[in-house]
Amino acid sequence: MSGGATQSVQPAPDDYILRMEGIHKHFGGVHALRGVDLYLRRGEVLAIVGENGAGKSTLVEVLCGNLRPDAGRIIYDGRPVHFAGAMEAAFAGISVVHQELSLVPELTVAENIFCAREPTIPILGFVDRRRLYREAAEMLRRFDLNIPPSTPVRLLPIAIQQMIEIAKALSLDCRVLVLDEPTATLTEHEIRYLFDIISRLKARGVAVIYISHRIAEVFAIADRIMVLRDGEHVATRAKGEVTADDVVRMMVGRPLGTGYPQRGGKSADVVLRVEGLTREPRFRNVSFELRAGEILGVAGLVGAGRTEIARAIFGIDRPQAGSIYLEGRKVQIRDPGHAIRLGIGYVPEDRKEQGLFLGLAVRTNIGAASLAANSVLGFMSSRREQRMAEEYVSRLRIRTPSVLTTVSHLSGGNQQKVLLAKWLAIRPRVLIVDEPTRGVDVGAKAEVHSILRELAQAGTAVMMISSELPEILGASDRILVIHEGEVSGLLSAEEASEEKIMFLAAGRGAAAAS
Amino acid sequence: MKKSTASPQPTEPQPSAGPPPATARLWMANLARLREFATFLIVVAVILFFHFRTLPKQPGEPTPSIFLSPSNIKALLVGMSSEALLVTGMTIVIVGGGFDISVGSVLALAGLVTVQTLKLGLPLPVGILCGLLTGAACGLINGLFIARLGMSPLIATLGMMMAARGLVTVHVHTYGAASSEDLPASFLNLGQAKVLEMQGFWIVVIALAVVLIGDILLRNLRWLRQVYYIGGNERAAALSGINVPRVRSVTYVLCGVTAALAGVLNSARFGTATYEAGMGVELQVIAECVIGGASLVGGQGTILGAFLGVVLVNCIKTGLTQVGIPPDWQYVIVGVGLIFFVTLDILMARRRRG
Numbered sequence: 090m091s092g093g094a095t096q097s098v099q100p101a102p103d104d105y106i107l108r109m110e111g112i113h114k115h116f117g118g119v120h121a122l123r124g125v126d127l128y129l130r131r132g133e134v135l136a137i138v139g140e141n142g143a144g145k146s147t148l149v150e151v152l153c154g155n156l157r158p159d160a161g162r163i164i165y166d167g168r169p170v171h172f173a174g175a176m177e178a179a180f181a182g183i184s185v186v187h188q189e190l191s192l193v194p195e196l197t198v199a200e201n202i203f204c205a206r207e208p209t210i211p212i213l214g215f216v217d218r219r220r221l222y223r224e225a226a227e228m229l230r231r232f233d234l235n236i237p238p239s240t241p242v243r244l245l246p247i248a249i250q251q252m253i254e255i256a257k258a259l260s261l262d263c264r265v266l267v268l269d270e271p272t273a274t275l276t277e278h279e280i281r282y283l284f285d286i287i288s289r290l291k292a293r294g295v296a297v298i299y300i301s302h303r304i305a306e307v308f309a310i311a312d313r314i315m316v317l318r319d320g321e322h323v324a325t326r327a328k329g330e331v332t333a334d335d336v337v338r339m340m341v342g343r344p345l346g347t348g349y350p351q352r353g354g355k356s357a358d359v360v361l362r363v364e365g366l367t368r369e370p371r372f373r374n375v376s377f378e379l380r381a382g383e384i385l386g387v388a389g390l391v392g393a394g395r396t397e398i399a400r401a402i403f404g405i406d407r408p409q410a411g412s413i414y415l416e417g418r419k420v421q422i423r424d425p426g427h428a429i430r431l432g433i434g435y436v437p438e439d440r441k442e443q444g445l446f447l448g449l450a451v452r453t454n455i456g457a458a459s460l461a462a463n464s465v466l467g468f469m470s471s472r473r474e475q476r477m478a479e480e481y482v483s484r485l486r487i488r489t490p491s492v493l494t495t496v497s498h499l500s501g502g503n504q505q506k507v508l509l510a511k512w513l514a515i516r517p518r519v520l521i522v523d524e525p526t527r528g529v530d531v532g533a534k535a536e537v538h539s540i541l542r543e544l545a546q547a548g549t550a551v552m553m554i555s556s557e558l559p560e561i562l563g564a565s566d567r568i569l570v571i572h573e574g575e576v577s578g579l580l581s582a583e584e585a586s587e588e589k590i591m592f593l594a595a596g597r598g599a600a601a602a603s
Numbered sequence: 604m605k606k607s608t609a610s611p612q613p614t615e616p617q618p619s620a621g622p623p624p625a626t627a628r629l630w631m632a633n634l635a636r637l638r639e640f641a642t643f644l645i646v647v648a649v650i651l652f653f654h655f656r657t658l659p660k661q662p663g664e665p666t667p668s669i670f671l672s673p674s675n676i677k678a679l680l681v682g683m684s685s686e687a688l689l690v691t692g693m694t695i696v697i698v699g700g701g702f703d704i705s706v707g708s709v710l711a712l713a714g715l716v717t718v719q720t721l722k723l724g725l726p727l728p729v730g731i732l733c734g735l736l737t738g739a740a741c742g743l744i745n746g747l748f749i750a751r752l753g754m755s756p757l758i759a760t761l762g763m764m765m766a767a768r769g770l771v772t773v774h775v776h777t778y779g780a781a782s783s784e785d786l787p788a789s790f791l792n793l794g795q796a797k798v799l800e801m802q803g804f805w806i807v808v809i810a811l812a813v814v815l816i817g818d819i820l821l822r823n824l825r826w827l828r829q830v831y832y833i834g835g836n837e838r839a840a841a842l843s844g845i846n847v848p849r850v851r852s853v854t855y856v857l858c859g860v861t862a863a864l865a866g867v868l869n870s871a872r873f874g875t876a877t878y879e880a881g882m883g884v885e886l887q888v889i890a891e892c893v894i895g896g897a898s899l900v901g902g903q904g905t906i907l908g909a910f911l912g913v914v915l916v917n918c919i920k921t922g923l924t925q926v927g928i929p930p931d932w933q934y935v936i937v938g939v940g941l942i943f944f945v946t947l948d949i950l951m952a953r954r955r956r957g
Binding site for chain 1: 822823824825826828829831832835836838839840841842843844845846902903
């Protein structure tokens with residue numbers, strides 16, 4: 090299984106701008122990369138796909154020099170290289186744009202692009218601001234970006250910030266651009282813009298390594314697709330040689346089926362009813378029902394106000410108007426603790442900042458909202474904690490060496506499962522999940538969805554906020570669409586389609602879709 | 604049950620280090636205990652070092668080393684008691700992600716309040732209670748500014764440190780320090796009674812009891828478990844239903860009360876309340892907590908570990924004096940020791956992350 094890339098034709102060596110051969114990397118007892126080879130041609134887009142923990146990020150870290158490989162070599166532009174770190178690699182022409190952008194929010198666009206390389210006035214060494222802004226404006230023009238270079242970066246939307254990172258890479262004359270999960274926080278429109286930029290880069294001879302979980306996108310943009318699994322290079326194929334199913338099968342080593350579990354039966358009792366919920370300026374007059382045993386998908390553009398609605402239901406923010414009825418009884422939810430006692434759970438979209446205790450153990454995380462249940466007469470019972478943790482680790486198939494492992498050591502998908510376990514442990518009547526599979530690989534994603542479906546079948550009402558249309562369509566029984574803080578439509582699973590949802594999300598009305 | 608590494612498909616290759624046996628895994632992964640054990644070993648090493656360095660010149664003499672002589676051990680125990688009480692409260696605050704540099708001043712203020720109350724002729728329990736309430740009040744004020752208003756712990760407890768010390772100074776300069784004649788014998792007995800040849804026996808007993816009970820409670824009490832969550836990730840703790848401001852305030856109150864208790868016992872021991880009582884002790888206390896495994900970002904640390912830190916620092920300071928190193932050098936060595944321990948912590952964490 091390990092060994093050379095399986096390709097249809099072996100081009101001459103100098104057609105490759107980059108070759109990584111026989112890369113091995115160990116972390117303690119874990120063999121993260123096992124003899125991985127990577128061949129990148131000039132001006133091509135090579136996609137790297139694989140589950141979390143497959144080794145994609147590790148490979149990139151080895152490439153740019155942040156990690157030293159235990160074995161193997163890197164040949165860049167015909168010469169063996171060894172970079173001391175990302176900065177040195179960037180100066181040599183290999184730039185990496187991570188999912189967590191590395192811009193300084195307080196500084197301006199120009200200062201970020203020319204970070205550490207600002208043009209200076211000779212002799213004095215002061216920064217030459219006029220040249221700085223002029224050269225930055227020039228770069229922005231090339232990207233069709235109409236923003237003043239003196240804008241502080243934090244005022245710009247994420248998609249634009251990402252463009253600025255790419256501009257920064259290009260200003261370093263990059264020949265290899267690595268994009269790590271670039272579309273996780275982008276809307277469809279912004280993704281098209283990004284792909285346009287990538288095509289232009291290709292035309293200029295820049296090679297792009299595109300790492301992503303999203304198979305559909307990968308097929309849209311890549312020339313060749315490289316599959317990693319458990320640290321091994323499974324295969325590299327040209328786009329025309331494989332189907333998406335083939336790729337997924339190579340990634341997980343098992344066929345995945347349709348991807349989403351069977352939907353539930355028809356309507357049951359209303360568990361949660363929201364009427365006229367308002368909290369200006371984010372949302373107003375929101376009304377909907379949530380029934381036991383169903384998954385209600387909540388769709389909308391990024392920034393439509395869906396998370397804010399969830400926060401109001403969970404008691405984080407106080408609504409200005411409107412009422413919430415839980416099983417027919419009107420409730421005033423004072424704070425998250427109160428919501429939890431009422432049986433409402435909320436899995437936030439930013440699991441690292443808001444959901445997980447990264448420095449604490451798996452067991453401690455799973456029990457975080459169940460302290461009362463796991464204690465006897467006011468004293469924590471480590472036996473109960475242990476039992477709870479083991480139950481959920483096995484039920485959710487969380488891959489961890491032990492329940493005492495620190496959560497920061499787990500992969501993104503398993504961290505998300507730990508977070509879900511915490512909320513499942515409170516046996517919620519209503520569970521709100523916000524972007525449940527963001528940053529989660531294909532295999533774990535399917536598991537998350539089957540967990541949610543099982544939960545619904547057991548009687549919980551699930552409200553699933555998601556910006557991924559296939560996910561909304563595949564997993565929901567009904568779909569609520571929010572546009573700029575207002576409910577713009579409610580569709581059943583049968584009548585819904587991507588176009589209808591998009592139109593409703595954009596505020597054009599379902600009738601506008603065919 | 605140990606199927607946490609089980610995967611649905613049998614074809615998936617296992618990581619090269621197979622899952623270790625159950626009991627070993629539980630032991631290995633319990634990093635807090637490992638950390639305390641490491642500190643404990645270093646304490647033993649230091650004690651042995653000073654023991655051998657202070658052995659009497661003539662071999663064959665029946666007397667033990669100066670360091671491990673009964674009188675020195677007793678002096679060490681009594682001397683450590685104040686700090687032992689202080690680290691108990693301080694650990695709780697640090698685990699919650701904060702710290703409190705006002706403890707030395709609260710110690711002095713509480714001692715003064717108790718002494719003055721007793722001078723007025725009020726019974727002993729009332730006097731002690733007033734002292735403890737003073738500490739609780741100071742802690743509550745700290746807690747309000749830090750937890751409710753959101754003020755930085757450094758600024759809030761700095762202000763308290765200066766204000767409380769100032770109050771003590773004003774009083775002592777106006778009315779002079781109290782003298783033992785004004786104080787009831789029961790009070791002085793508390794601090795000076797000689798039991799088992801140890802003067803200040805009850806101080807040691809109380810301090811050790813507080814440390815022991817405190818450690819058990821912090822590890823096991825459900826209400827105090829919330830402190831670890833707050834220190835680990837404040838936002839996530841709030842979203843998990845924990846009342847962060849309330850729990851945080853209480854940690855500062857507890858810290859104030861332990862500082863007050865130290866102050867009360869201190870006054871009992873010396874029969875007076877001076878204005879420089881506990882001056883400068885706060886930073887050493889924080890250092891001892893960190894040496895014992897606490898992290899200033901929160902979420903980590905135990906009272907037992909902090910106590911070992913107290914033992915270590917006091918042994919080093921006493922031992923150095925006894926081998927002839929001037930007192931000024933003690934600060935240098937304690938400072939270097941602190942950096943050494945924290946460096947070890949950082950390197951170990953880095954190794955674990957690979």
